[in-house]
Amino acid sequence: MHNLTEKLCLPLFLVLLSFLSQSSSFAQVGIGTRDPQTTLDVNGTFAVRGLIENDTINTVMVVDTSTHEVHYRNLKSLHYNMWPSGGDDAVVLTELLEQANGVEPFLVNMAPGMYYFNTSVTNFKNNVIIKGNGSNINSTFVGELFYLNQKIGIEIKDVNFHSSNSGSSYAQNRMDGDKAIKAYKTKDILISGCKFQGFLDTAIDMYNHTGDKLHQANRIVNNIFNECWGGATIWYNSEYGILSNNIFKQCRYAILNNSGNWNLSGNITVKCRAALISQNVVGDTNFAVGGNLNHGNYSGNSFNHCGNGFWNSSVTEMTVGSSVVDITGIYFKGIISPQISGGSIWFTDIYLEDTNATYGMVITGCTIATSNINAVGTSTLDLYGNRMYNVSTSGAVVIH
Incomplete structure (x- = not known):
């Protein structure tokens, strides 16, 4: 049974990796949690983990193994977690929104209660959702x-x-x-x-x-x-x-x-x-x-x-x-x-x-x-x- 499970999971994993690698949106570095423990080293570049719900893959997590940055790909939307960068968070958010295609819903989750500092304006694309979760954005300009x-x-x-x-x-x-x-x-x-x-x-x-x-x-x-x-x-x-x-x-x-x-x-x-x-x-x-x-x-x-x-x-x-x-x-x-x-x-x-x-x-x-x-x-x-x-x-x- 163990060998059978491996044989079933490996092709599924490769299909997901292939799907992600064909999209320029996901080839870029995402902005998200920086936790090396979540990183899976695959080909030295990306890590992919499928989250299974009701026998259907709804969400794929992508990890850049060089920076330990995490982002998520939903088959119907884009989902990112954004943490304070220690610099101009407006620049970080602007770069993150470049991942949006303007058609699919693009969700950015901000860290609950955290403080972000913006020294410049953030321009939006269509169909963007910002969930602040009680976070703070401080203007410095x-x-x-x-x-x-x-x-x-x-x-x-x-x-x-x-x-x-x-x-x-x-x-x-x-x-x-x-x-x-x-x-x-x-x-x-x-x-x-x-x-x-x-x-x-x-x-x-x-x-x-x-x-x-x-x-x-x-x-x-x-x-x-x-x-x-x-x-x-x-x-x-x-x-x-x-x-x-x-x-x-x-x-x-x-x-x-x-x-x-x-x-x-x-x-x-x-x-x-x-x-x-x-x-x-x-x-x-x-x-x-x-x-x-x-x-x-x-x-x-x-x-x-x-x-x-x-x-x-x-x-x-x-x-x-x-x-x-x-x-x-x-x-x-x-x-x-x-x-x-x-x-x-x-x-x-x-x-x-x-x-x-x-x-x-x-x-x-x-x-x-x-x-x-x-x-x-x-x-x-x-x-x-x-x-x-x-x-x-x-x-x-x-x-x-």
Whole structure:
């Protein structure tokens, strides 16, 4: 029986080795665990081990015997483990993503709780999945950590992103380009379970300024944004997306959304200087405007204590067209107003200016407390069925 087993396994092993050697993707050195005990010396170059599940080979592990680096080949996907390199981990990740073919799902597992240090941007291919497993990526430069340029099918999960800025963000001026993720004209993107700390431009910059609406079906869900100048910034025809169940704490502004057809639900903003901004002119991050401005659906969100917050007023001025404005609370200017329902607005003012008079704006079924509500210019606001306490209004605001 022993001889029979050897005779059956050897041909199978040789078939797998032949399969791998014919693919240029696998002839390259993978980035992964460095454990010489896992190495099998085959022809002095590669080692291959098949993992058997249900009598079918689902995964093959390849080991470079000169560096003890391990990577995996799934018949339907690529699967790599990445450990901190001690150098620029952005370079390592970029080289690793070169293994992706852009068609098959390409999975990168980061080491749980480990710290990676990036001194340059990482550019993505299509259909890449990053599983952070609670790992930390520390920026050591001013610029976006991840750049998704006209990509589809990207998933970024459970990564803790840290800005290069040191000390408290509250007393620091905006730092152009200090971002975690920049996504230009992307489709089917998921950013989930991540934490963003201290970015002085915006943690997530999601946009499309070319006039078409290819940027869609993107989801930003279940993330935490802490002490960032901007939390989630969405602008110019970046449409048909979901921003839900995120927490924004002590940011200069939590959400800036100049795009149409977004569904915002279950988000919490607390002690930010501004909770929600939407305006139709060029600003600090949105260097162009156009398309369907706002007019999405906002439901079940909680905007709390978003006025003065922790931010020093000397560093919070924002560019709005030709003006410089210290925006606080909820601020809409020159856009088609979204409808707000079923949420809570506490200690957070609401300001509308020259929003679309044809559609108007409605807030319904919310709890509104200790807030000043002001509608000026062409703006109109109807308040239906809200529970209100210590609320003052001015301008074209009607309480039903």
